[in-house]
Amino acid sequence: MRCMVTYDTHHGSARRLAQIIADRLGCLCVDVDTPFQAEDAGAYxxxxxxxxxxxxxxxxxxxxxxxxxxxxxxxxxxxxxxxGLFSEKEFPGVAEGIRQMAEPYTFNTFFMKGQLRVDTLTPEEQALLGKFSELTGMQITDMGKFKEEDAQEIAGKIHDLLSTLPVPEDPDAGVTRWICTVCGYVHTGDDPPEKCPLCGQPSTVFKKME
Ligand SMILES: Cc1cc2nc3c(=O)[nH]c(=O)nc-3n(C[C@H](O)[C@H](O)[C@H](O)COP(=O)(O)O)c2cc1C
Structure with missing residues (x-):
């Protein structure tokens, strides 16, 4: 299964969830800001x-x-x-907007209740959350809890779901690819490159892609 998990996090919760999913699938997990190239993403x-x-x-x-x-x-x-903390109901609407962009690919969504680390908030985030506090009546103190078992459950569901979805034909069957485990750069060839052209790490950080 050629998978990649990518995440957008400010306070680390989405990263934790992403890592648990990636561990379950046995695949790479990269920050959405990682400067990997479009051609690399084509490997998934x-x-x-x-x-x-x-x-x-x-x-x-x-x-x-x-x-x-x-x-x-x-x-x-x-x-x-x-x-998120409280947007379970809004999530399907948000997901619908993304679904339109995802066409014609198969599209599935999951929501998990997360946590809020108030001690790490920037002043802008505090101001933004102040409005949410007015709207929802919730206190802006540390809220929610990241439940490891919820993350594991979602990871298991994603694993099961992927095993039922069609496996696309590999246009490059027989080609060997190497992935930089630091930045996600993908190299094609019999051996990994001497160093990663994107992040400069040595060949030892490259892993053969199955
Ligand atoms: C500025 C800000 C706005 C947020 N808005 C929402 C929201 O609209 N709905 C929601 O369910 N959670 C909201 N949250 C809670 C976050 O989604 C939650 O803390 C999540 O775990 C953050 O993920 P992260 O730790 O990966 O950044 C907000 C948090 C912040 C800091």
Missing amino acids: DNLILVFGFRGPYTAQLTKLFIGNMKGKLNYKNLIVVGE
Whole structure:
């Protein structure tokens, strides 16, 4: 299964969730800001995007990411996982906007209740959350809890789902690819490159892609 998990995190929860999913699938997990190239992303059939809800900015980056990559990606199955405190009901609406961008790929979504680390908030985030506090009546103190078992459950569901989805034909069957485990750069060839042209790491950080 050629999968990649990518995440957008500000306070680390979406990264934790993404890592648990990637561990379950045995695949690479990279920050959405990692400067990998569109051609590299073409090496994946299944793309899993994990993002933390952030009010009006929700999924903005995710949409931008898909928009930029559209037409260059080889992926056929897109899974979006949202993590937030209270937007479980809003999530289907947000997901619908992303679904339109994902066409014609298969598209599935999951939501997980996350946590809020008030001690790490920037003044801008505090101001934004102040409005949410007015709207929802919730106190802006540390809220929610990242439940490891919820993350494991979602990871298991994604694993099961992917095993039922069609496996696209590999246009490069017989070609050996190497992935930089630091930045996600993909190299094609019998051996890994001496050093990664993107992040400069030595050949030892490259892993053979199955
Ligand atoms: C500025 C800001 C806005 C947020 N807005 C929402 C929201 O609209 N809905 C929601 O469910 N959670 C919201 N949250 C909570 C985050 O989604 C939650 O803390 C999540 O775990 C953050 O992921 P991260 O730790 O990967 O950044 C907001 C958090 C911040 C800091």
